[in-house]
Amino acid sequence: MxxxxxxxxxxRGRALAWVQxxxxxxxxxxxxxCSHSVIVRLRQRFLATGSVETRSRSGRPRSTTQRQDRYITxxxxxxxxxxASTIRRRLRVATxxxxxxxxxxxxxxxxxxxxxxxxGRILLTPRHMMARLAWSTRHLRWNRQQWAQVLFSDxxxxxxxxxxxxxxxxxxxxxxxxxxxxxxxxxxxxxxxxVWAGISExxxxxxxxxRGNLNALVxxxxxxxxxxxxxxxxxxxxxxxxxxxxxxxxxxxxxxxxPAGTDQQDGLASQQSRHEPYRACVGHVGPSCSxxxxxxxxxxxxxxxxxxxxxxxPG
Numbered sequence: 001m002x003x004x005x006x007x008x009x010x011x012r013g014r015a016l017a018w019v020q021x022x023x024x025x026x027x028x029x030x031x032x033x034c035s036h037s038v039i040v041r042l043r044q045r046f047l048a049t050g051s052v053e054t055r056s057r058s059g060r061p062r063s064t065t066q067r068q069d070r071y072i073t074x075x076x077x078x079x080x081x082x083x084a085s086t087i088r089r090r091l092r093v094a095t096x097x098x099x100x101x102x103x104x105x106x107x108x109x110x111x112x113x114x115x116x117x118x119x120g121r122i123l124l125t126p127r128h129m130m131a132r133l134a135w136s137t138r139h140l141r142w143n144r145q146q147w148a149q150v151l152f153s154d155x156x157x158x159x160x161x162x163x164x165x166x167x168x169x170x171x172x173x174x175x176x177x178x179x180x181x182x183x184x185x186x187x188x189x190x191x192x193x194x195v196w197a198g199i200s201e202x203x204x205x206x207x208x209x210x211r212g213n214l215n216a217l218v219x220x221x222x223x224x225x226x227x228x229x230x231x232x233x234x235x236x237x238x239x240x241x242x243x244x245x246x247x248x249x250x251x252x253x254x255x256x257x258x259p260a261g262t263d264q265q266d267g268l269a270s271q272q273s274r275h276e277p278y279r280a281c282v283g284h285v286g287p288s289c290s291x292x293x294x295x296x297x298x299x300x301x302x303x304x305x306x307x308x309x310x311x312x313x314p315g
Contacts, residue, residue, distance in 0.1 A: 009052070015042055016052055025039045064103065069111075072091060072107045072108065076108055081168070118181060122185075149235060149236060153199075194214060210223075
């Protein structure tokens with residue numbers, strides 16, 4: 001094993017103590033496993049400065065100028081997904097300066113730019129954006145008591161294939177949500193598992209595992225009847241269901257059938273509105289689903305039934 005050329009701070013202190021005890025320098029070097037010249041320079045430094053600390057060095061000269069550093073930063077900010085090797089090639093073409101890819105990363109790190117995974121989001125069309133704004137404006141002044149009457153429900157599909165997320169972007173702290181650092185993707189990929197649940201301020205439904213495909217009949221028979229209606233009756237006579245307007249939930253199979261166990265006049269009088277992309281269908285529980293009727297009758301067929309169910313004209 002070759003002798004060491006550098007000593008840490010503890011070994012320097014030990015070597016200096018042995019020097020002051022009068023031990024020969026070669027013996028000290030043998031004890032520490034270093035070269036004889038290392039101990040000689042250590043003693044000379046202590047006699048000259050009174051310290052065993054290593055003096056500061058200027059280091060290796062920078063391979064890029066400030067102008068080239070700004071060029072590297074500008075390339076990363078103009079195209080957030082560009083790689084260090086691409087910036088290196090562009091710099092070589094523009095300034096005839098060949099540097100290492102790690103040097104490019106170091107210059108970007110100096111500007112607090114670090115490679116991070118892109119944030120994924122669902123693709124929104126202009127129609128989606130306008131509908132979201134309209135829905136938010138309508139409910140802007142709702143108080144807490146009004147929101148407490150709302151049962152929010154949704155089904156979620158969890159993909160069994162994860163996104164590798166190998167695409168990186170150069171960004172600073174706090175720039176995670178800017179458009180240049182966001183990658184749009186489709187909602188689902190690969191195999192998946194679907195679950196459904198609903199929550200309100202004081203209530204929540206059990207998490208229901210949807211086996212197979214979610215169609216109108218499955219939504220009506222396995223979710224609306226056993227899950228939604230009992231929960232709406234618990235919330236109160238003015239309960240509101242907020243669900244999405246996917247094809248199974250907006251099918252006529254969930255809206256035209258008469259309530260199970262009740263006559264046509266004991267249905268749900270509701271006001272229905274749809275908003276993209278939530279596509280919310282809002283149903284107000286009528287007087288027939290009061291505390292007394294909830295304890296004596298079976299749940300109606302559709303929690304978010306329209307005026308077709310109750311036999312009332314729309315509006």
